[in-house]
Amino acid sequence: MKNNNLELYQKLITKNAHISIIGLGYVGLPLLLALGKEGFSVTGIDIDNEKVEKLKQNISYISDISNKELLDAINTIENVNFANKYDSIENSDAIIICVPTPLNKTKDPDISYIINATEKLAKYSLKNKLISVESTVYPGATEELILPTIIKQNPNLTVGNDFNLVFSPERVDPGQNYWNLKNTPKIIGGITKNCTEIGTALYGTLCNQVVQVSSARAAEMTKLLENTFRATNIGLVNEMAIISQKLNIDIWEIVEAAKTKPFGFMPFYPGPGLGGHCIPVDPRYLDWKLETLNSESKFIKLSEEINFSMPNFVVSRIKDIFKNLNITNPKILILGLAYKPNVSDIRESPSIDIMTLLNKENIKFQYNDPMVKSIEIEGQTYKSQNIDSELLKNTDLAIISTDHSIYNWEYITNNLKYIFDTRNALRNIKK
Ligand SMILES: NC(=O)c1ccc[n+]([C@@H]2O[C@H](COP(=O)([O-])OP(=O)(O)OC[C@H]3O[C@@H](n4cnc5c(N)ncnc54)[C@H](O)[C@@H]3O)[C@@H](O)[C@H]2O)c1
Incomplete structure (x- = not known):
């Protein structure tokens, strides 16, 4: 020294x-x-x-x-x-x-x-x-x-x-x-x-x-490998979720079964998209650096494409459901706005993308998030609604977007007609 x-x-x-x-x-x-x-x-x-x-x-x-x-x-x-x-x-x-x-x-x-x-x-x-x-x-x-x-x-x-x-x-x-x-x-x-x-x-x-x-460069790359690893694996499992839906297979059952393998498999879970300040953002830092060297990362681009398309996938599935049910002016409740459970952080949250898409489709929605009191979507302010029997009775379908542990799923499922669960939050609720 x-x-x-x-x-x-x-x-x-x-x-x-x-x-x-x-x-x-x-x-x-x-x-x-x-x-x-x-x-x-x-x-x-x-x-x-x-x-x-x-x-x-x-x-x-x-x-x-x-x-x-x-x-x-x-x-x-x-x-x-x-x-x-x-x-x-x-x-x-x-x-x-x-x-x-x-x-x-x-x-x-x-x-x-x-x-x-x-x-x-x-x-x-x-x-x-x-x-x-x-x-x-x-x-x-x-x-x-x-x-x-x-x-x-x-x-x-x-x-x-x-x-x-x-x-x-x-x-x-x-x-x-x-x-x-x-x-x-x-x-x-x-x-x-x-x-x-x-x-x-x-x-x-x-x-x-x-x-x-x-070196500092090696430390920077280590961080980006960690978060790119997460982003690409989430991209993979999201694609598996889309494939499973086409094949009429429950992706959650598949991940649970696959994770019993004691080596060579690490579980990642599908969802409505990527959120937060790190996983959707950090791989882009690496990709940008590669672009300055006239190069690119195929994995990063592909997983971004899949992950950022998930809110679209959710909304198109919802539209199909309403079509099949013959509901013309559906009322939707979005449960959870934060990008992950038990935090109030809404940065890059896929729930916001889902809301924006619903807005564009002129589909009415309300939301509840005990940790996010209000949100502005395309110039309109939405306030978090209290979950009570009145709200649930007037909802045609709820989208579970973030599985905050404060939610009483038993009560919610007992009072709702239809639920679209993007997080497998209802895994312990009797069907
Ligand atoms: N949030 C996470 O989970 C997480 C995890 C790992 C790494 N990171 C990284 O850590 C960094 C910080 O993330 P964060 O989530 O804490 O961000 P944040 O937005 O929560 O906090 C950053 C703070 O910096 C302040 N700030 C901005 N410019 C400043 C300046 N010139 N001088 C003084 N203060 C300034 C902002 O007002 C803000 O309070 C980011 O690079 C992020 O990618 C975040």
């Missing part, structure tokens, strides 16, 4: 470092609380002043963190601050970037948030500091995009010597409690070996296992 880094290394392993987290969303806020609980002094920075003000009043805006959990965590942290300015960077030893990396209108990576955050932090002297990027980016972005932005404003600093830069992808899975920051191995790849060692010193305090890879 270079001498310049020894002091930083010591501060990190003894948890005497000050850490600033940039971007306090689903990734940044839990990370800040976890690092604070470990004993680090922490500052959370977010450009969204509303979020900063809420945090100052101990109000959580993330469904995975209740107000009580937030307050309890904050009470155990000795030194915690929230700000919408970057001043804390000056006295920080480590800075972690957790800003969004969505797609723009043309479905290309929108790296404006990353650039904006890097430009702002690079205004401060980064000497003897660690910068870790947790936002998902395309392979090469930390070295080709973030490093030059830092060097432009800190031309006298050398990476791996004067300051350290790593990519360490977040692997959080919102809505489930078993896998957390502690027991999920953490991937880390630095621009130099020194950077990786310094990054490992930080994350080793928080995670049971830190997995070093050879």
Whole structure:
């Protein structure tokens, strides 16, 4: 280890470092609380002043963190601050970037948030500091995009010597409690070996296992392999669902049976499409990078095609059902708006695509989601309806789009005429 880094290394392993987290969303806020609980002094920075003000009043805006959990965590942290300015960077030893990396209108990576955050932090002297990027980016972005932005404003600093830069992808899975920051191995790849060692010193305090890879580029690619693996396998099982329907076979029975094989098979489940900030988005980052090299990924394109066609598949099946039942002005209830159970996150949710398609077809619908109070679809605001016998009696068919565990399926099925279950939520209900 270079001498310049020894002091930083010591501060990190003894948890005497000050850490600033940039971007306090689903990734940044839990990370800040976890690092604070470990004993680090922490500052959370977010450009969204509303979020900063809420945090100052101990109000959580993330469904995975209740107000009580937030307050309890904050009470155990000795030194915690929230700000919408970057001043804390000056006295920080480590800075972690957790800003969004969505797609723009043309479905290309929108790296404006990353650039904006890097430009702002690079205004401060980064000497003897660690910068870790947790936002998902395309392979090469930390070295080709973030490093030059830092060097432009800190031309006298050398990476791996004067300051350290790593990519360490977040692997959080919102809505489930078993896998957390502690027991999920953490991937880390630095621009130099020194950077990786310094990054490992930080994350080793928080995670049971830190997995070093050879470079930041390798860490970026690891994250994209993980999420592309999910997206393509979901694409495969969605296609199997379409095939099974044509063959009059129950896909859910098939997946349950196949998963009894103790080796060589891993279950993935069909659904109304892909949602969330990661699985529909991340493979596109890889594909975009390939396009810049005049290449492409056939798997990514094919699975995108299948996964993004699923809301269409659902709506065309619904139309067929109404045709067969001779119902001309059907009333539909959509159950669940969030992209996955037990979260309020509606980013890229296929339920929104289903609603938009129904709207285009002039088919009336209402929705219920206990975690999403209202939504705007093509200029019209819809409010979550209370599930009561009156609502269910006036519904011709309900589409189960998200199987939140709060739903009482027994009650719902007993009071409804028809249900289109895209999630196998009714697996335990007697037919
Ligand atoms: N949500 C997940 O499950 C998940 C899992 C793994 C990885 N990721 C990745 O982590 C990153 C963050 O995702 P997220 O879900 O936490 O996003 P988010 O939208 O919930 O939070 C990002 C926060 O960054 C803030 N922000 C934007 N620009 C900023 C700036 N210049 N300075 C300070 N704050 C800024 C936003 O106001 C927002 O509060 C993304 O790259 C995402 O792909 C997300």
